[in-house]
Amino acid sequence: MTGPQQTPEGQVADAVQGNWVDRLAPAATRPYLRLSRADRPIGTWLLLLPCWWGLALAMLSDGRAAWFDAWIFAGCGIGAFLMRGAGCTWNDITDRDIDGSVARTRSRPIPSGAVSVKGALAWMAAQALVSLLILLTFPPVAIGLGVLSLLPVAIYPFAKRFTWWPQIFLGLAFNWGALLAWAAHGNSLGWPAIVLYVAGIVWTLFYDTVYAHQDAEDDALIGVKSTARLFGEASPRWLSGFLVCSVALFGLAVVGAVQAQGSPLALVVALAGPWAMGWHMLWQLRRFDAEDHPLLLRLFRSNRDAGLLPLPFFAVAFLL
Incomplete structure (x- = not known):
């Protein structure tokens, strides 16, 4: 018979079991890496996937691919890791009192005392600075969009205090990369990028409503708002609407991007992308159970x- 499994010191309650931070990271860095999620x-x-969608549709729109696109692809990956970390750090600084009152989040580094607020601010600034250095390698329009993205990032942690729809503000921040990566490819924005951005926001409403149901009871006790609390038992119906709207808008963005340069076959193949994503979302919806955290x-x-x-x-559509 084996004894109880040991939990790594300081591990956050909803962390992935056996993650690399708990297993491999030096002990002194773990609280900060956990702060960055x-x-x-x-x-x-x-955060990254809308960037890659935007880059892919921009390439489909003008039929061009260059070595710089490989850097956009990689730079978005590094930037997503760093800016997600900076955003989560900012979120935990602003939510430190709320997090201490919620079972799932009271083990996070700030409410648990593993990281001070001053230390968290310094860590946030370091991540943001490296992200800025990456952003400055992109064309001017993308740089401007990157700077503007700080606005929804700054507002999001406060949204659950004043609106039942904080997931919209999360979507505004998390899908900004669809605009930025499109602009990084060609130093301009096209309407398909904007439609793609809105599709991503609706996708965020879908997945973060699912996520928010984990905290619905605690949120009700402390007065925090969310779409999970707003929809309640009607959540499956709302999730169905988000699914249809997100896939339809994503399809419209694909049509707008591909019709300029692509063949009819390329359009059909590209449209299969949102269709496949929609089937995955439908699979999620059919399994949804608000009580099974x-x-x-x-x-x-x-x-x-x-x-x-x-x-x-x-x-595949790009190669056709």
């Missing part, structure tokens, strides 16, 4: 796979 990588993926977390994390599904179709 490096032990929970799904947020980085959800471990399942809700697994469904939320599965949106990495949902968001990756369109990319192979876009790659």
